[in-house]
Amino acid sequence: MDSLTVEKRTTMDKTFDLAKSSVRELNQFLHQDLATSGVKHIDVLNPNGSHSIAVGVNHPVAIDIRGQGGYYVGGMNKFADITVHGNVGWGVAENMMSGSVRVKGFASESAGATGHGGTLIIEGDASLRCGISMKGIDIVVGGRVGNYSAFMAQAGRLVICGDAGDALGDSLYEAVIYVRGKIKSLGADAQQEPMTAADHAAVAELLKRAGFPYDPTEFKRVASARSLYHWNADANQEY
Amino acid sequence: MNKPVEHPAQAPKRIQREESAGFDRTVIDYIHNAAAHGLYEIRGLGAKRKLPHFDDLVFLAGSVSRYPLEGYREKCHTKTVLGTRYAKKPVELDIPITFAGMSFGSLSARVKEALGRAATELGTSTTTGDGGMTQEERQSSKTLVYQCLPSRYGFNPDDVRRADAIEVVIGQGAKPGGGGMLLGQKVNPRVAKMRTLPEGIDQRSACRHPDWTGPDDLVIKINELREITDWQVPIYVKIGATRVYNDVKLAVHAGADVVVVDGMQGGTAATQSVFIEHVGIPTLAALRQAVEALEELDMRGKVQLVISGGIRTGADVAKALALGADAVSVGQGTLIALGCNHEAYFQNGANHSAEEDYAKLGTAPGYCHHCHTGRCPVGITTQDAILEQRLDPAVGAKRLKNYFKTMNMELTTVARACGKSNVHHLEREDLVALTIEAAAMARVPLAGTSWIPGVTGT
Numbered sequence: 001m002d003s004l005t006v007e008k009r010t011t012m013d014k015t016f017d018l019a020k021s022s023v024r025e026l027n028q029f030l031h032q033d034l035a036t037s038g039v040k041h042i043d044v045l046n047p048n049g050s051h052s053i054a055v056g057v058n059h060p061v062a063i064d065i066r067g068q069g070g071y072y073v074g075g076m077n078k079f080a081d082i083t084v085h086g087n088v089g090w091g092v093a094e095n096m097m098s099g100s101v102r103v104k105g106f107a108s109e110s111a112g113a114t115g116h117g118g119t120l121i122i123e124g125d126a127s128l129r130c131g132i133s134m135k136g137i138d139i140v141v142g143g144r145v146g147n148y149s150a151f152m153a154q155a156g157r158l159v160i161c162g163d164a165g166d167a168l169g170d171s172l173y174e175a176v177i178y179v180r181g182k183i184k185s186l187g188a189d190a191q192q193e194p195m196t197a198a199d200h201a202a203v204a205e206l207l208k209r210a211g212f213p214y215d216p217t218e219f220k221r222v223a224s225a226r227s228l229y230h231w232n233a234d235a236n237q238e239y
Numbered sequence: 240m241n242k243p244v245e246h247p248a249q250a251p252k253r254i255q256r257e258e259s260a261g262f263d264r265t266v267i268d269y270i271h272n273a274a275a276h277g278l279y280e281i282r283g284l285g286a287k288r289k290l291p292h293f294d295d296l297v298f299l300a301g302s303v304s305r306y307p308l309e310g311y312r313e314k315c316h317t318k319t320v321l322g323t324r325y326a327k328k329p330v331e332l333d334i335p336i337t338f339a340g341m342s343f344g345s346l347s348a349r350v351k352e353a354l355g356r357a358a359t360e361l362g363t364s365t366t367t368g369d370g371g372m373t374q375e376e377r378q379s380s381k382t383l384v385y386q387c388l389p390s391r392y393g394f395n396p397d398d399v400r401r402a403d404a405i406e407v408v409i410g411q412g413a414k415p416g417g418g419g420m421l422l423g424q425k426v427n428p429r430v431a432k433m434r435t436l437p438e439g440i441d442q443r444s445a446c447r448h449p450d451w452t453g454p455d456d457l458v459i460k461i462n463e464l465r466e467i468t469d470w471q472v473p474i475y476v477k478i479g480a481t482r483v484y485n486d487v488k489l490a491v492h493a494g495a496d497v498v499v500v501d502g503m504q505g506g507t508a509a510t511q512s513v514f515i516e517h518v519g520i521p522t523l524a525a526l527r528q529a530v531e532a533l534e535e536l537d538m539r540g541k542v543q544l545v546i547s548g549g550i551r552t553g554a555d556v557a558k559a560l561a562l563g564a565d566a567v568s569v570g571q572g573t574l575i576a577l578g579c580n581h582e583a584y585f586q587n588g589a590n591h592s593a594e595e596d597y598a599k600l601g602t603a604p605g606y607c608h609h610c611h612t613g614r615c616p617v618g619i620t621t622q623d624a625i626l627e628q629r630l631d632p633a634v635g636a637k638r639l640k641n642y643f644k645t646m647n648m649e650l651t652t653v654a655r656a657c658g659k660s661n662v663h664h665l666e667r668e669d670l671v672a673l674t675i676e677a678a679a680m681a682r683v684p685l686a687g688t689s690w691i692p693g694v695t696g697t
Contacts, residue, residue, distance in 0.1 A: 027466045051459050056396050056467030072450070072463045076396040090459075091450035097395060113449040114391040116435070132449040133391060135435040152445055154435045174437060229440040230423060231278065 014039045019046040023053055030080075035059045049089065054082055057099070074101040077118060093120045096137055109146070112139045115156065121210045128165075131158040134175055140210035150177050151187065159206050161214055172224035178203050180218045191225040279513060281420070283610025283620065284571055285413055285506040285549060290521040292504070292549060293558040295677030296670050297686065300656035308655040315651040316661040319566050321543045322404060322473020322496040325465065329496075330382055330404050330473055332566070333362025334647045335662060336556055338639075339501075339547050339570035340386050340406065340477070342368025344421050344430045345508030345610065347627040348375050350577065350619050353635030355379030360636070361643050366406060366568070369419040369444060371433045372398040379632075384475065387464065389418055390444035392434035396467060404497070405464050406475035407457070409448075409486075412505025412522070412548040414514040415479025419444035422509055424613035427622040457493040465494075475499050480525030480548065481518075487532035487544075497543045499568065500529045504549025506571040508620055509611030522548035524680040530563030539563065553649020560650070561665035562681060569643075576642035577635050578617040580604050584629040593617050593629075 014037075016026045026044065029037075034057070044065045047053055051070035054063050057080040065073065068086040078097045087105035096115040103111075106124035113129070115137025122130075125143035131150040144162035151167070153175030163181035170187020177190075178199070186192070195217070203216040258264065272280065301307030308315065322329040338358050343351050345368065352375040358365040364382040371393020372385055385402030387394060399405065410416060421430070423439040431438040451460040461474050476490040477499035490498045502522025507515070526546045533539045546559050547568035559567050571579075582604045583590040593604070596616035600609045610620035618629025654662045657669045671686040672678035678685040679692035689695070 023466065024470075028469060031469055052463040052466045055463055056399070058396065058400075071456075071459045075463050076399065076467055078396060090456070094450045095391060095394060095396070110450040114394065116395065129449065133445065135391075151449075173440075229437070231441050 011038060012040045013043070014041070015043045015045060017045040018048065018050055018053075023050050026053065027055060030054060030057050030059075030061070034061055047086070051089070054080065057082075060099075068105075073103075077101060087124070092122075093118070093137070096120065106143070107141075111141075112137050115139070119206075119209055125162065131156075131175070131177075134158065138206055138209075140206050140212065142210070142212055144181065147184075148187070150175055153177075157202065157206060159203060159210075159219070161207075161212055169222050169224070171228060172222075174224065176202075177222040178206075178219040179222060180214055180220075183220070183222070186222065189225050189228045190222050193221045193223050195219065195221050279511045281422070281509055281611050282512050282515070282608045283506065283508050284515075284608040285504045286516050287608075288516055290504065290549075291523050291674065291676040291680050292521065293523060293555045295523070295674045296558050296672055296681060296683065298557070298561070298653055298657055298669050299671060300653075300669075301658040305658050307658050308660060310652060310655050313655065314660055315655050316663075317647060317651060319663070321545070321566060322475075323543070324473075324496040324541055325470060325494070326404075326473040326496050327469075327471045328403075328473075330364060330384075332364060332382065334643065335560060335564075335566040335650075336361075336550075336643055336646055337363050337545065337566055337568045338365040338573055339505075339568035340366035340368045340384070340408070341570055341574075342370035342419070342421075342508070343373045343376070344368070344370035344392075344425060344434070344622070345620055347618065347621055347630065348373050348429075349627055349630050349632045350635065351376040352379050352632040353577065353630065353639060354573065355383070356632060356636035357639035357643065358382065360640055363643070364403070369408075370421075370430065371395075372402070373433075377401060386477075388444065389446060389448045390434075391449065392436075392444070399464070399467055402468075402472060404473040404475055405468065406477050406499065407448075407461065407464070407495075408477045409490075410479030410481075410501070411477070411507065412479050412501035412503050412519055412525075413507035414510045415481045415503075415519045416446060417510060417514050417518075418446040420507075420509040420611075422611050422613065425508075425611075425620075425622045430622055454489040454493055457489070461494045473497055475545070477501060479505070480520045480522065483520070483525045483528040484532050487529045488536060491533070491536055491538050491542050495542060497545060497565075498529065498533075499545040499547065500525050501568075502526070502546070502548025505547055506574075507610075521680065522546060522550075523677060526559060526562050526564060527681050533563070540565075553646040554653065556646055556650045557653040557662070557665060558670060560662055561669050562667060562683075565663070569646075572642070573639055574619055576638050577619050577630060578638070579615075579619055580607050581617055584617040585634055586629055586631070591629075 041062045047067045049068045049070045055075035060079040063082045065084045069088040071089040072091045074082045074093045080099045082101045084103045089108045093101040094113045096118040098118045100119045102121040107122045107126040109127045111126045111130045112120040114133045116135045120139045123142040126145045128146035130145040134153045134156045136155040140159040147165035150169045152171045154173040158177045160179045164183045167187035169190030200216040319332040319335040355376045356379045359381040366384040382403045384404045386406045388408045421442045473496035475497040476495040480502045502525045503519035543565040545566045546564040550567045593616035615621040670683045
């Protein structure tokens with residue numbers, strides 16, 4: 001048993017070099033062996049824009065992806081803390097439940113789509129539809145976000161430290177958006193609202209989590225006007 | 240005593256009571272309503288208009304040139320396997336008739352439980368719908384297909400991992416190109432919580448997936464779902480029938496194990512009636528196009544095809560299989576088996592009239608399509624605590640089992656008459672059409688001729 005203990009300590013860290021092994025092998029390890037392996041930290045080398053890196057993780061572990069990720073990095077994550085030392089493609093942390101994903105670079109479309117929980121941090125810019133249909137996730141973007149961000153967002157918070165594109169928060173439900181920069185336009189049913197003390201506290205906490213040095217009082221609050229919640233026969237229907 | 244004969248000049252002029260074909264009473268009613276409310280009609284179920292359908296086909300059974308099998312004694316297999324292309328664990332079913340995807344939200348949790356129980360006893364599958372997976376249906380269903388829809392309501396990795404197949408829903412026959420809809424009356428606390436929405440709001444789902452667009456992305460999305468499920472379970476792709484030939488080919492290229500095609504007769508719990516009646520193509524035409532796409536790719540039997548949209552009887556199932564489907568899905572038929580549009584509901588061991596409740600909705604048994612109101616008089620498409628008690632899951636399961644058993648017996652009866660010891664051996668050769676439209680759509684000859692319009696023969 002002693003030798004096993006020694007073995008365990010030396011295998012706390014693990015490396016997957018995707019130039020030599022496949023994404024399939026990485027994911028299989030994460031799903032089937034991780035929980036009993038004692039591994040606490042994984043380095044993923046040479047990701048080279050591969051899709052579906054570290055998807056469906058269901059156990060606490062720190063994963064460092066050393067390079068660019070393709071679509072769906074950290075998709076459906078639970079418990080894991082994933083850092084991408086590069087840019088990512090579509091749907092980073094899509095449908096995340098818990099844990100965190102941090103992107104050191106830029107994120108393509110639909111970052112954090114439908115996420116239920118956890119924290120997604122994008123240090124650079126995020127493209128179109130960031131936070132689309134989010135359902136409780138917290139997203140903090142260091143740079144700008146593209147058009148239609150937080151489209152139909154249901155719950156959770158989206159913090160944008162830069163500018164926002166067209167139609168921000170279109171058809172919002174109960175998610176709340178905080179924007180530090182300029183908003184090109186608000187989407188249907190999204191409205192700017194005054195910041196309360198609770199909003200300032202929320203933004204301060206999220207900025208701290210993300211490690212961004214901004215002042216919460218610089219942010220504006222955008223939330224749903226809730227005018228699309230019910231059919232209204234007398235209104236001009238947009239749908 | 241003879242009635243005095245009216246002079247023609249004094250008789251009312253019939254022309255003054257002549258109904259217009261173009262502006263008939265339905266259209267007049269439609270325009271009056273539109274003018275009064277400025278809002279389109281929303282309703283449940285599927286297309287009500289008459290369409291070319293399986294009814295327009297008949298079987299050529301065995302005789303001299305081919306011989307039939309003994310109806311009661313000789314075996315006729317119905318086993319159906321879906322998802323043999325990539326999945327390590329394909330879905331194995333005892334019969335080729337499955338329960339279509341219908342959401343918890345549109346249906347009560349008790350109905351979902353009844354569906355699961357019946358499916359398990361029948362050895363077939365049931366499918367979740369746009370509202371997440373309930374404990375009731377997971378526990379009661381041996382084989383449960385978990386839908387991945389644009390809304391992703393309640394979609395989570397734990398349920399992905401306990402599903403027996405994943406179905407990426409791109410569209411449905413009742414509203415291809417449209418998203419789901421659930422009016423506020425049905426968004427009760429439990430439904431709201433599962434969908435992460437405020438209670439009582441009119442919920443309209445997105446029509447496109449949030450994290451992929453187009454066939455090249457779908458390849459990557461399917462791959463992600465396979466990675467999450469370690470390539471264990473089949474991935475289905477469901478499309479609403481429009482450009483079926485191209486869509487099926489793209490779904491196959493994207494890596495689908497199973498393609499589900501839902502024709503325009505397919506039902507819904509709520510959508511705009513303009514969608515239901517005017518968007519999409521009939522199941523008959525859709526099925527043939529889907530089969531053609533698979534044949535051209537040499538994928539018949541490698542990627543399985545499930546057809547749905549107006550499947551009602553064993554004859555429909557047999558015709559669908561003969562045209563090339565591997566299985567069918569039944570939605571509205573199952574609701575009707577549970578008592579939808581029945582005059583009465585069965586509760587505490589006795590029948591109770593529901594006619595008054597139909598009248599409150601402005602309708603009557605036989606005509607009701609008011610699933611969207613949540614006031615289902617027989618307790619099926621409701622989230623109301625009192626109404627939902629009108630459907631006992633055990634009684635419902637029994638009725639569903641009887642219905643599917645009946646269809647399966649009809650299916651094997653026809654298959655044996657056609658000389659097949661396996662229902663999957665039914666073939667297009669066994670069918671002829673009664674109408675030119677059906678002959679053209681299904682590409683089987685008009686009965687008594689060798690004429691397939693647009694193809695061959697005289």
